[in-house]
Amino acid sequence: KFRNFWNSSFAIRRVSDRICLEHGLSIVKNPKLRSKGKFKNYGEWLGDNKPPTFQERLRAQIDAALLQKPADFTAFLSLMEAAGYEVKQGRRGSLSFRAPGQERFTRCRASTLGEGYGPEDIRAVIEGRAPLPSSRAAGPVKQGRKLNLIIDIQTRLQGKGPAYERWAKVFNLKQMAAALAYLQDNGLTEYEQLEKKAEQATEHFHTLAGKIKTVEAALATNTELKGATVNYAKTRSVFEAYKAARYSRKYLAEHEAEIEIYRAARATMSAILDGAKLPKMDRLKEEGRKLAAEKKELYAEYREARREMREVTTAKANIDYLLGLTGQEKNKEQER
Template identity: 20%
Template sequence: MAIVKHIKSRNANYSDALDYLIFQHDESTGKMILDEFNRPLRRDELYMDGLNCNPDTFDVECYECNEHFKKNRSKSEIKSHHYIISYDPADAIECDLTGEKAQALSLELAKKIFPGYQALIVTHTDGHNGSGNIHTHIVINSVRKNTVKRESYMTQPHDHEAGYKHRSTNKFLDYFKKEIMDMCIQEGLHQIDLLSPAETKVPQAEYMAQKSGQKKLEEANKKIIADGLKPTATTFQTQKQELRNAIEECSSHSKNFQEFQSLLFEKYQISVIEERGRYRYLHPDRDKRITEKALGTQYGKEHLEQLFLRKNPITILYVRSHLRLVVDLQKNVKAMQSPGYAHRVKISNLQEMANTIIYVQEHGYNTQTELKSAFSESQKQLDQATDQLMEMNADLKSINRQIHYTGQYFAQKAIYTEFLKAKNKGRFRKEHTAEIQAYEEARDWLKSFYPDGKMLPIKTLKEQKASLQEQIDQQKSSIRSLKDLTQDLRTVDKNVEAILHNQVPKKQKTREPEL
């Protein structure tokens, strides 16, 4: 299960990369570990090669390349790119992967992926945080040293030429990941699909924040325990992880987005809205929302809607069938006038009757009574959903009025304050009649709406409006699904009547009003 990680560096000191790869470092502080003689400790096992450079003089040769092409002279420029390929710990046990073999594989891969670049390829066998997994570091100078053959992932005209900088685009990363997957499959190593988004996405920054937070928490807990008390928390969680836990908890108890949204806010004070087809979450300790993309696909709209669908398929999604009412040949004028048309209608009726029987069997209706009950229940749910939509629209109208008058109140408040301080109030009112009237209108309305005088801020009102609008959109979608279901059940009920009584129903033209 090889995975790849990418880190950009603006550090102009290439020697730091060499030191990190060769010598042991404290993972929490990032500082080099020294022995009793104050000398850096070399890593226990490492394999190192250079591409288009001598690995021991990688730093010097990178400086020379940059100077030759007059690149990487400003602090803001990216000086190097650091790619880390981590292999599955099971590869060493089950697939006989060694550090030496991983180094050979990674070197060949680097030659294919980074031709023309000065690169340092180093394999460690210790693993991060003592995990023991074999991993390879590929550090490249951001400036290409030699011109190479143009590749399909290159998007700019000069990407393949010497003197131009490396661009880690999505297209390049997909190409890189595919090559890693192909390499692992060819070598019989464990591998996952790197091109599909991760179910749970934990980037490097979040991982390091969790480690740092855990260390601080443990230090604080030691003092608490020393005082004879019991710590309230032993595991540090980032805000993103708190969101993940809350989403998992609430989604498991929700049948639709509205329930999920309400439960998430009631239990954890986490707000969720849908924007541009994605869920966006607001942690109570943040001012900026976090998108589902930053958490992982398991916490996104597509996955959660499928989860809701499995619990309550009727109100979330219903795929409309193509059932139609059978035609009454005895009352169809065209059928009576044209034997050919009548023959086609007979065939069509037989097909619709067959489809009706299939529908009944697939949905498990054993008796006509069950079918009629399902139709009645669907109609009832449709009526209830329509009533709920009307209530939501009324609430939205109320929130819009609150936003309108709250904005109007604060917009004219300064003028009204000046009016109260004016010596000649009559003259001031005459000069600012419209503003003062607007203020007084808003003030009177807000007083009647907020008897306790506690107004909601504009920001809160707008958040409520956005949340309610999302609920309305979801409700409309549910109503459309319920309408389709009700119409299908109505058609099936009529067709079953025709089949059981050997007669055909009258063809009805029904037109459902659009939302």
């Protein structure tokens, strides 16, 4: 029996959170009151994590089915049924789909799903008379959404409930659509093009990483040489006096620290210069500034290359998963 008491809502919230955690559902940690900050409705709070609508899921599944290159329209409908969709064909060539858990059918037509999603448009793509329009791949994917790897649901279900399975299926649909959007945006119509782009992006990333290591090593050497030069200049007079005193033990005891710094500076300079002439300090400073500027430029290019490499390799991995080109199956496909 519910008993209304002071701050009973907080007690109910604690019970609700505990039940949600036990069943693998999400909770809102430390929710802000209206008076404590800007209030967000549920849709705003979800943001990019908002689950796709049935229409978005249907568009993504149509794209995924067409990507498998069905032989004819009947094979396309079979792929949709295999994905769990119920197919209904009406009079005059009308076509509707219903996803698991959906109450009503969704008509497959341009006015409902968007341009290029009518039955005739799908037939044109299957027959090769029309390519996949960019709106198909980009439709269900929001700009700026990160492209992640598709989850192998079966290997992760142990110890997790049906809520996780539902979330994972929706997540995979989003990532399949994102992968298709990436292919379409970059004009990658063949698998070999995607594979080549992934190799080039990876090679470019590793090349930049090697350049950065080289520049960082040169910058560290430059800094070390400048420090050794400064220490040498500061302690040279002390060591000259030590020599003039004919290496007196008394003088050494009084200036041992300065003499050790001098000797360490000489050893560092000898190791770095390897018999070459010591450059002037102005030249060392100018070289250090150039190396620092080059490092900054390389890091900007490196971050962009890393983002591009992650994006294309993730898209390729998702396409491989979608086409079943993983492990030995991929090797067999390449041999064919």
